[in-house]
Amino acid sequence: MRNSKKLHNVTIGQVFKTIIWPRKKYLSVGLVLIIISRLSGLVLPGASKYLIDDVIPNNDSTMLKWLIGAVAAAIVVQAVTSFALTQILSVEAQHLISQLRAKVQRHIIQLPIRFFDNTKTGELVSRIMTDVEGVRNLVGTGFAQMIGGVLTSLICLVLLIYISPIMTAYVLLPVAIFGLISLKAFGKIRPIFRERGVINAEVTGRLTETLGGVRVIKGFNAEAQEIETFEQGVNRLFLNVKKSLVTTSMVTSAATLLLGLASAGIMAIGGYQIMNGSLTFGDFLAFTLYLGFMIAPILQMSNIGSQFTEAFAGLDRTQEILNTPLEDELGNRTLLLDRIIGDIEFQNVSFAYEEGKDVVREVSFKAPAGSVTALVGSSGSGKTTISGLAASFLNPDSGTITIDGQDLATVSLQSYRSRLGVVLQDDFLFEGTIRQNILFPRPNATEGQLQQAVEAAYVQEFTDRFEDGLDTLIGERGVKLSGGQRQRIAIARAVLADPRILILDEATSNLDTESESLIQASLKTLMQGRTTFVIAHRLSTIRQADQILVIEQGRIAEQGRHEELLEKQGRYYQLYTYQARI
């Protein structure tokens, strides 16, 4: 699978269908609130006209009280509605963000291993956590502001035409020019926002790696290099933000300029009309105030426009991930296996990570149920790849792998992997208690089953010394464990999972003799009765194996048991005698 970097432009129609329409209830309540809020906002300019044209000239103090009452009430209504609006829409927007995050994480975790090989962890974190944030503006107050703005502008436009069609016509021209400019500008900044997401993910990805690999960095005194890489990353981010700021500020300036020109023109036309008696003072004041109400949302548009563009760019990237086919969707994995016995066979299996560069070539062998197959061979020969194929982490490019006679490529991954166990070199432990770490493949196991697994892997041998025993926290908040102890926890976990098929990558770390013999003993228990593929480094494991596959350049160079292969005095013999360590 190639890491598809196809650009996906999310359309307004898609956003409407998937984001806006399902929330029609919230958004329509929001819309009603906006209408109330905006209409009550228009009371003040309307009242000003009456104040100047009717109330003051007529000395009408009763009307003045009513007018002030109406203005005060309108202000209270405005305050209450805008509060309710933010509460309803912002909360719903946050709800949507959490739903989207969960959706993206659910999708990502079901993608094939190859996808993770090609993507930095931090980059994925950024995709899950940051890319979806932009939708806040679509559902949240950004949306309300836009609808409210358009509505206010339209109402004000009607009122402006009513007061003075000539002055309105004069205003509309610059507004139309501004509209065109901003449409063009937002088309231009969408790719900039999308690129920002990419840069952000890259920088976060590298930073996560830097912090995770701090020992190596310090060990090689490579801090300066990491600092420089990070500085370059944040600088790229800065330049990207700068680029979008140039565009958005140009839009804002264009608005100020064009609308300023319009205001100057209105002063001229209005002044002239007042002088010749065709416009009252009150009308002129109301016109100016309504004009302000019409223009303010248009000015805000540059802000809202960039929020929307950001949201769309984020959604583009989210959609790109959601379009990547899931592991189970690749091929035709429909076969559900009720029971797995564990007979595995490779028939002429070839595999390449990159086209044309086969890493596994025409490999054929049988691994009968309950047998142990040891994979040995020089570094880079293809051992991990073969075990990855057996684990269904990778799919053969040609040839077939069968499980109990069925083509593994047709078996539902869920049904196969529920009977698979893996113990890898870099034992993966979560932050939490030792108990939680062992229980993780089978959270509902009984205490008895847990104890059995703990004993089989000799975990109690060290947990007994801890005050909290199995409930000791490991990692940052608890004890640090040695390499051997971590391995034993991983083994206990696999014993508890009780898989039919076991993939084992023996750690190469040199342990003290006592630890080593405990691990050997626990591995022996673990492998018993399971179809095991082990990338073997311990002679004891290799000796016990039912068959040893000596892998050279992706092919099986030799195959047999330890004694047979020694007798042959071939490649295995060489590895065994010359290297003394396989």
Ligand SMILES: Nc1ncnc2c1ncn2[C@@H]1O[C@H](COP(=O)(O)OP(=O)(O)OP(=O)(O)O)[C@@H](O)[C@H]1O
């Ligand atoms: N994700 C990957 N993408 C591209 N090439 C890869 C990938 N993983 C491994 N390879 C290449 O495939 C070949 C076989 O690698 P593999 O990890 O299977 O060897 P190995 O025998 O397990 O080696 P080692 O004993 O050093 O772990 C190597 O040449 C390696 O460079």
